[in-house]
Amino acid sequence: MPGLRVRTERAELGRLLEHADPRAPLAIRRGVDGIVGRGEALRLEFSGPSRLSDAADAWRRVAQDAVVDDAVGVPGTGLVAFGAFAFDDDSAATSVLIVPQVVVGRRGDDEWITWIGDEGRLHPTAVDEVRVELADGAIDAERYRAVVAEATERIRSGEAEKLVVARDRVGQLPPDGDVRSVAVGLVQRYPDAVTYAVDGLVGASPETLVAAHRGHFFSRVLAGTAARGATPARDAEIAEALASGDKDLREHRFAADSAMAVLRELAPDARASEPFPLRLPNLWHLATDITGTLGEGRSTLDVLALLHPTAAVAGTPRAASLRIIRELEGVDRGRYAGPVGWVDGDGGGEWVIALRGAEIAPDGAIRAFAGAGIVAGSDPAAELAETAVKLRPITDALADPLP
Numbered sequence: 092m093p094g095l096r097v098r099t100e101r102a103e104l105g106r107l108l109e110h111a112d113p114r115a116p117l118a119i120r121r122g123v124d125g126i127v128g129r130g131e132a133l134r135l136e137f138s139g140p141s142r143l144s145d146a147a148d149a150w151r152r153v154a155q156d157a158v159v160d161d162a163v164g165v166p167g168t169g170l171v172a173f174g175a176f177a178f179d180d181d182s183a184a185t186s187v188l189i190v191p192q193v194v195v196g197r198r199g200d201d202e203w204i205t206w207i208g209d210e211g212r213l214h215p216t217a218v219d220e221v222r223v224e225l226a227d228g229a230i231d232a233e234r235y236r237a238v239v240a241e242a243t244e245r246i247r248s249g250e251a252e253k254l255v256v257a258r259d260r261v262g263q264l265p266p267d268g269d270v271r272s273v274a275v276g277l278v279q280r281y282p283d284a285v286t287y288a289v290d291g292l293v294g295a296s297p298e299t300l301v302a303a304h305r306g307h308f309f310s311r312v313l314a315g316t317a318a319r320g321a322t323p324a325r326d327a328e329i330a331e332a333l334a335s336g337d338k339d340l341r342e343h344r345f346a347a348d349s350a351m352a353v354l355r356e357l358a359p360d361a362r363a364s365e366p367f368p369l370r371l372p373n374l375w376h377l378a379t380d381i382t383g384t385l386g387e388g389r390s391t392l393d394v395l396a397l398l399h400p401t402a403a404v405a406g407t408p409r410a411a412s413l414r415i416i417r418e419l420e421g422v423d424r425g426r427y428a429g430p431v432g433w434v435d436g437d438g439g440g441e442w443v444i445a446l447r448g449a450e451i452a453p454d455g456a457i458r459a460f461a462g463a464g465i466v467a468g469s470d471p472a473a474e475l476a477e478t479a480v481k482l483r484p485i486t487d488a489l490a491d492p493l494p
């Protein structure tokens with residue numbers, strides 16, 4: 092196959108999401124910055140246990156063969172692919188890397204357009220509002236409480252130390268419903284999170300698996316959650332309690348330690364911050380930031396191949412937790428809690444965990460998931476309430492997209 096022809100030039104864009112396809116938007120946004128793609132110049136599909144390392148190898152070949160003319164040269168220009176990967180090795184969901192035909196992007200004062208293959212004109216279209224209410228899915232509130240209780244039993248009997256179990260909510264997008272409206276609703280409400288829309292997967296994630304540019308990487312581990320307080324004083328107390336509470340710190344350590352162990356393998360200079368409370372519009376999380384330098388020739392996809400699934404979305408130990416989650420949830424997570432993001436020709440890019448979102452199938456069927464980390468002593472009612480808060484971003488964006 093001949094290599095892709097890629098050309099980036101400066102442009103004036105207006106609203107980024109208006110350049111995306113209404114039914115199949117490709118977008119990774121953080122506030123006003125981000126990239127949006129349209130069309131498919133190349134689509135690579137992967138599945139099974141080696142889906143991430145296969146993608147890393149395939150992408151190296153695509154990047155090697157591409158002929159790139161990049162007049163802007165900031166993260167997100169030149170050759171890029173959007174990607175979304177299944178959570179589980181055994182998932183029926185495919186994992187994809189998509190190189191669009193056109194990418195538009197903004198970063199600070201820079202705005203650009205990248206043509207992949209034939210060059211043409213932009214056709215921005217206004218975003219149409221869709222409104223969808225979600226209903227009980229395969230795991231309703233009662234069943235979720237039972238799943239959490241069973242998870243704590245399994246932990247007590249020594250089968251695992253931490254298990255992240257999720258529940259789902261479902262809905263139906265109207266025919267020709269504009270998926271971009273969901274992304275607009277998320278960008279406006281969660282400007283500090285990464286709003287993603289890739290191959291039907293859409294949400295706003297606060298958790299960066301890996302972001303890298305010229306070998307320097309950043310990773311943010313989240314585990315440990317509390318709802319925001321109604322008054323500033325109460326809110327401060329909650330953050331303080333989260334950062335000093337034994338249960339949350341223990342739950343957090345599992346996730347931070349496992350991420351650090353993996354990242355050290357790829358980057359001996361990896362350094363972790365102390366856990367700190369991170370404020371989001373709807374809740375507090377305990378966070379650890381990890382930074383370092385990737386070895387020569389390592390891409391963000393190589394990092395994902397080792398890092399996914401972290402203890403923040405699976406559990407500890409990894410293999411046992413995956414087996415037990417499958418058994419307790421009894422539904423295919425699809426791409427929920429898998430990596431979603433973009434990669435460039437040098438292997439740099441930004442990947443977040445597909446949380447706080449939903450998958451929209453080609454027929455418009457919507458399935459949203461949210462989960463919570465269970466450790467010894469977790470309370471089913473509290474974990475149910477936590478998942479309700481985590482479902483709010485996608486529930487609100489679907490119910491009232493353009494507030």
Ligand SMILES: C=C(O[C@@H]1C=C(C(=O)O)C=C[C@H]1O)C(=O)O
Nearest residue numbers: 314315316403446461462463464
């Ligand atoms: C599993 C989810 O979130 C994860 C679990 C968390 C927790 O248990 O405290 C916190 C952040 C995420 O790593 C989700 O949002 O669905």
